[in-house]
Amino acid sequence: MGNAISWIQGSDLPPSVVLVPPLLERERKGRSRFTKSSYDRQFARPQLELLFGDYLGPDLRSILHFAPPDDPRINVTAKLGLPRGIGLGTGQSGTEAAGPAVGSMTLRFEPDPRHPYSFVDVKAGAAGAAGNLATMRACMIDAGSGLAAFAQLPLAPGSKQGALLQGQNLRLGARYTSPALSAGAVMSPSQALLHDAWVVGRVGGLVWGASTRPSLALGPLFSEPAPDTDPRSPIQRAVDACLSRASYGIAYSPGAQSATEHGRFTAALELVEERQLSVAFLYHMALQRNVHNPFEGSGEMRRGDVVGITNYVDIGFQMVSDMQSAQGSVLRFGASWQANKNVMLKARAGLDGVSAAAVFRSWWQPAFTAGLAASYDLRTGQPRFGATAAIESYRHLRQVIGWWQVYERSHEGNKMAGARLTQRHVASKEDAAYHEGKGLLVPLSEVDNPLILGQVAPAEADLL
Structure with missing residues (x-):
């Protein structure tokens, strides 16, 4: 091993490498996951x-x-949208009117950026x-004890004094x-109302959970006697x-031992309030392909040291059966392919229609x-078009989201842009053979290893 390192360091020729681009798509809702039920973030729900x-x-x-780069404790997110987009009607004239514009803005403060899950917004x-x-x-x-507390306070308009808490x-x-x-619960103290309660557990690659949203008034239930027509005790009621109002779910992901070490695929089964049965399957692949685009490696490509690039492919399936009416059933397939750090293609097909995006x-x-x-709506026979534009001022790609690993760039890497943003790892003999046309297109298990990618996760990231 030492001789190999010395040879690499002493050689005038750079070692052959495989490019590992950052993930283009990130789910930001995971930053606030400890203010919600853990049940809602299991069974591949966020990923689907x-x-x-x-x-x-x-x-x-x-x-x-x-x-803002000057203060890592503060960040702002603003959203503006027209829900209905642009439609081209069949047998209708021109452009369909868009729905009312909606918008929101979130100001978030994290007292300690090393622990982003403790916040005020x-x-x-x-x-x-x-x-x-x-x-x-x-x-x-508190990551050490595993205890957490959270609060949500609406701000509503008043009659004369403007907005009132x-x-x-x-x-x-x-x-x-x-x-x-x-395990946890959410209540309204002034109304003595139980809104939500849950328990979720993990045993190796198996995740199980139960959740209920009864909106249960605890005060009258325990203080008033039961009606004469109801022989049940207050506890039984x-x-x-x-x-x-209970839901139950179970998911299996082989190789998943924690929230930051996930398997290649997840199979989930969920019974929602005895009304819906959901079956979902999600498959994530990190694949290597040969490099054909001269812009994917910038100047590095011209030296001939880049022999491949890692692609991310995700395939999902979900079937939701309405146990009360067959008309409420939902079936959909989806797939995404990230070709490099700049381009991703997505598609979705279901009983209601098909859609694709670049x-x-x-x-x-x-x-x-x-x-x-x-997209094309099979129910109305009408094509529709949509667009998304986003601007992000980022500091670190450090966040661990679901089972997609997001690596953290080094301090020097945070100052770079373009092709140098992409990480590289030394090519193996199999990588070189594939570049010469002698190898197979195989998954690279090392690509999702946070140690190899230099990913640093907050202490709370591994908690359910």
């Missing part, structure tokens, strides 16, 4: 939402994520059905979380109320992402 949703919708969206937007102008959230988690709608939550178990990203500072989508 990302695969089937982002960039594929027939709407017009713009996103701005700004992280304010999200403001157009008045919704509840009349809320904004919502304030706060979360504090709605203390009666305050929600408080508490949870215990570890790499193997998570509470249990029945929780079971009537996404392009520049890794300048700030980074710019543009996505164009086309």
